[in-house]
Amino acid sequence: MLSRKFKEQIIEILLMFASLITILTTFGILFSILFEAIEFFKMQSFFYFIFGVDWFPEADRFGALPLFAGTFYITTIAMFIAIPIGLLSAIYMSEYATKKVREVLKPMLEILAGIPTVVYGFFAAITIAPAIVEFFEIFGFHVSFQNALAPGIVMGIMIIPIISSLCDDVISSVPKHVRHGSLALGMTKSETIIHVVLPSALPGIISATLLGISRALGETMIVVMAAGLQANMTWNPLETMTTVTVRIVDAMTGDQEFSSPETLSAFALGLVLFVVTLSINIVSVYAIRKFHKKYKISNL
Amino acid sequence: MDNYFHIPQLARRKAKAKRFKYITMMALMASVAFLLFFLSDMIIKGHGAFTQTYVKVPVHINEKTAKFTHLSIERKEYGFMVSRAWLRGLKKTLKENPQWMNTNQERWTLANSNVDQFIKGKYNRLKPKQIQKIKQMQKDGKIERRFNIIFFKKGDSKIPEFSGFMASIMGTVMTMIITMLIAVPLGVMTAVYLEEFAKDNKFTQIIEVNINNLAAIPSILFGLLGLAVFINFFGVPRSSPLVGGMTLALMSLPVIIVSSKAALKSVPDSIRQAGFALGLTKWQIVRDHVLPLAMPGMLTGAIIALAQAMGETAPLIMVGMIAFIPDISGSFLDATTVMPAQIFTWSGMPERAYVERTAAGILVLLGILLSLNAVAIYLRKKYTRTW
Amino acid sequence: MNKMTIKVKTDKLKLWYGDKQALNGVSLDIYENKITAFIGPSGCGKSTYLRCLNRMNDLIDNVTIKGKVTLDGHDIYANGVDEVAVRKKVGMVFQQPNPFPKSIYDNIAYAPLMHDMVKKGKECDALVERALRDAGLWEEVKDKLSESGTALSGGQQQRLCIARTIAIEPDVILMDEPTSALDPISTQNIENLMTKLKEKYTIIVVTHNMQQAARIADMTAFFHLGNLIEYNETEKIFVNPKEEKTEQYITGKFG
Known part of the structure; x- marks a missing residue:
């Protein structure tokens, strides 16, 4: 017979080990990527990887700058759509919508958030990209079917619900008495929202935006299905360009050996993605903590 | 109106407030509109796949065609409209229906994807002559759209009309x-x-x-x-x-x-x-x-x-x-x-x-x-x- | 007390939250350049009544208001009168100090600039200084006007909120338990400030604290269950109340 206390301790240790799995996963991801990335950098120059402008794995050239540029460019297009629409939707939901309207619209945004990215990707490739091509050809532009605009727009739509639901939460949790302070001075509702509520919610809004950016940078299926494969440094959104995630997928689904530089390049790219998204997340958590501290909300 | 409460510019500020509300509402409507557009786009593109076209064509079955099943259909006349998958499956079908042996009857067969897409009014690569023929068969009641059981029973296939989910x-x-x-x-x-x-x-x-x-x-x-x-x-x-x-x-x-x-x-x-x-x-x-x-x-x-x-x-x-x-x-x-x-x-x-x-x-x-x-x-x- | 001008007048003011009646016909005259205190147990309707005077109750869904509220004889609920314009004339200070997440300067300058009362620059600077001086905060913050208003202490924050209310030059200032979140010293500062401010403004204050009402108010109204039970000069209310309920309340028999 085990004593009750001993049994209790065993259970606690067991539970603790379960919670260690999450730490293990993070380190697992970091190290599995890091080790293979080191293998890659043993064969290829790190400097050229970061600053080189040619990505031709066939010719053993691994300059990832055009990939970073493409990722950044498509993310920028996405955020141009997602931030204004997401934020303004959140303002409407939290400030203007009646309870009934909220009850109808909120689930709709949740549906939008629940659509798998592969579905968005199909939509981008089959519906949006051809529409863009047709539209711009009216004006005589030459447009690639794998233009950056289509995945950018669709990714933006994908991120709208992420931003709107987070912003909705922070805007709603700005205390009533702060708004009333402004309204009691004879300010209109919109003046109050713009000059008082939004500045109060700013850290939360920044945090939501950062999370949106991080999601866009790591988004894979939309760009795999709708963006190009060709590394291309350009300012023209109607041209094809590729992203970090596209090249990761391409490298891993190719038929090269696992130890070939092309396959290993996926891990080098993955390392960059890991570091960037993790840093963004840390900043974002910091921002939301600041917001919660200010209004003494503690659910983080 | 009572001028006691007059504030200069208030009308302008009120108009601005209204405008702002409409802008936020439009943003939300844009998301909703997108969702509806997206869903209807998928339904328009996808609903066709829940039915599949079948064609009634003469099938000649004898010792030889049972072995080389692609010969069981007159290639020139009907070859383009019958699915390769159906022909490939004929051997198995024969085992289940041995009484089919040595018959020359019109039978319902799975249609080729080109015919299927034509019937559904979508892009296809049928030639004008073939289209004429299909139209004639439609008049004769030899073309049918049935519930797509294959889609819900089978796995993937390189033959579109035979692939399932x-x-x-x-x-x-x-x-x-x-x-x-x-x-x-x-x-x-x-x-x-x-x-x-x-x-x-x-x-x-x-x-x-x-x-x-x-x-x-x-x-x-x-x-x-x-x-x-x-x-x-x-x-x-x-x-x-x-x-x-x-x-x-x-x-x-x-x-x-x-x-x-x-x-x-x-x-x-x-x-x-x-x-x-x-x-x-x-x-x-x-x-x-x-x-x-x-x-x-x-x-x-x-x-x-x-x-x-x-x-x-x-x-x-x-x-x-x-x-x-x-x-x-x-x-x-x-x-x-x-x-x-x-x-x-x-x-x-x-x-x-x-x-x-x-x-x-x-x-x-x-x-x-x-x-x-x-x-x-x-x-x-x-x-x-x-x- | 002589020469008392009526500033705010309500006539049979009734208010419902949904089906629930919260004010049962309150008629009350409030005099200019006086401090009027509303006392009564929680839920008695005193804050609800206060918020009717600058139409803050308009913000709550499902509120029905009947009766008449006039400011200098002008109906504030009349057709065509905008609640925004009413609030510019009737300012309000809240229980919880609620400075905006802006600098001390912008906290004050925000509303006057939006109301086009002053131009940016010297004119505005002067207004900010005047408001802060009137609120007795100038000496404490004059060197850190660009710091955030939320970084001040609780009592300073409340005086900042008073300063920004003064800055839009209202006729009446409503105060909803302005000191209940503050320490005794800050409370005393605010009370002194109120006595000073009544020279220029009409002040109406809701308070839980009967001593406070006795200390600062010229007139006191006692509310109970949505009714105005008694309204008189403060001294008379506390020394010689007419109503039994009032006496019970101020002697602490309920509340």
Whole structure:
């Protein structure tokens, strides 16, 4: 017979080990990527990887700058759509919508958030990209079917619900008495929202935006299905360009050996993605903590 | 009007306020409009795949054509309209219907995708003469659209009209079984540890921050982990539901932990104190009193995590779950595909006939995801308790 | 007390939250350049009544208001009168100090600039200084006008909120338990400030604290269950109440 206390301790240790799995996963991801990335950098120059402008794995050239540029460019297009629409939707939901309207619209945004990215990707490739091509050809532009605009727009739509639901939460949790302070001075509702509520919610809004950016940078299926494969440094959104995630997928689904530089390049790219998204997340958590501290909300 | 309350510029400011409200409303309407556009686009593109065209053509069956089945149809006349898949399956059909031997009868056969697409009014590569012929047959009642049983019974095929979604549905079911078997116990245990047992020290803070970080790591990187650790290091078979399920389990952990923690938090402390007063140990209180009360909340979280994992594609591509699976497999170690991966594969097919199947697959997937979410919302509403 | 001008007048003011009646016909005259205190147990309707005077109740869904409220004889609920314009004339200070997440300067300058009362620059600087001086905060913050208003102490924050209310030059200032979240010293500062401010403004204050009402108010109204029970000069209310309920309340028999 085990004593009750001993049994209790065993259970606690067991539970603790379960919670260690999450730490293990993070380190697992970091190290599995890091080790293979080191293998890659043993064969290829790190400097050229970061600053080189040619990505031709066939010719053993691994300059990832055009990939970073493409990722950044498509993310920028996405955020141009997602931030204004997401934020303004959140303002409407939290400030203007009646309870009934909220009850109808909120689930709709949740549906939008629940659509798998592969579905968005199909939509981008089959519906949006051809529409863009047709539209711009009216004006005589030459447009690639794998233009950056289509995945950018669709990714933006994908991120709208992420931003709107987070912003909705922070805007709603700005205390009533702060708004009333402004309204009691004879300010209109919109003046109050713009000059008082939004500045109060700013850290939360920044945090939501950062999370949106991080999601866009790591988004894979939309760009795999709708963006190009060709590394291309350009300012023209109607041209094809590729992203970090596209090249990761391409490298891993190719038929090269696992130890070939092309396959290993996926891990080098993955390392960059890991570091960037993790840093963004840390900043974002910091921002939301600041917001919660200010209004003494503690659910983080 | 009373001028006593006059403020200069107030009319202008009021107009501005109204404008601002409309702008925010338009933004929200834009999201809703997009959702409706997207859903209707998928329904328009995909609904066709729920029916399949059949043509009634003379089939000559004798010793020779039973062996070389493509000869059973007059190639010049009818060759273009009968599916290769039907011809290939003729041998099997003959075994089941031996009385067909040595007959020359008109029989219903699965139509070629070009004919099928023509009947559905979509892009096809039929020649004008062939179109004339099909139109004539339509008049004679020799063309029929039936419910597409193949789509819901078969696996993938290189022949569009013969490809189905069922293998991937089964693959998803098996993968999700693994995912939930791993993620739910681990997630709940972690949540119980953090909420009920752990003291608020550096260690638990690190775990909490880490859970948050884990949720923000791009899904594709979990795929790299699955590949490097599960496949290359532990030797789990590539493309199998096992490796896919394990990879997705790690991804689902944060969602399950966060919702389980919230569920535990909502159980009032008075219940725990009552337990202590009765002389129960911490674990006894948690097991017998706290967990049962937190169960609905945890279940809701698990369902939401399930729905999320079900739609995930990128990490599964990394671990090879985009295999070509014509037959439904029943093993956790065999190569499998899942619904989103099947959608991805079909969307890359050059034949236009796959477009409607892709969209139909999307409708099936969305249908399942929406039902799961509806169940989660229902559970949340039903069991939300205010203490 | 002679020469008392009526500033705010309510006539049979009734208010419902949904089906629940919260004010049962309150008629009350409030005099110019006086401090009027509303006392009564919680839920008695005193804050609800206060919020009717600058139409803050308009913000709550499902509120029905009947009766008449006039400011200098002008109906504030009349057709065509905008609640925004009413609030510019009737300022309000809240229980919880609620400075905006802006600099001390912008906290004050925000509303006057939006109302086009002053131009940016010297004119505005002067207004900010005047408001802060009137609120007795100038000496404490004059060197840190660009620091955030939320970084001040609780009492300073409340005086900042008073300063920004003064800055829009209202006729009436409503105060909803302005000191209940503050320490005794800050409370005393605010009370002194109120006595000073009544020279320029009409002040109406809701308070839980009967001593406070006795200390600062010229007139006191006692509310109970949505009714105005008694309204008189403060001294008379506290020394010689006419109503039994009032006496019970001020002697602490309920509340």
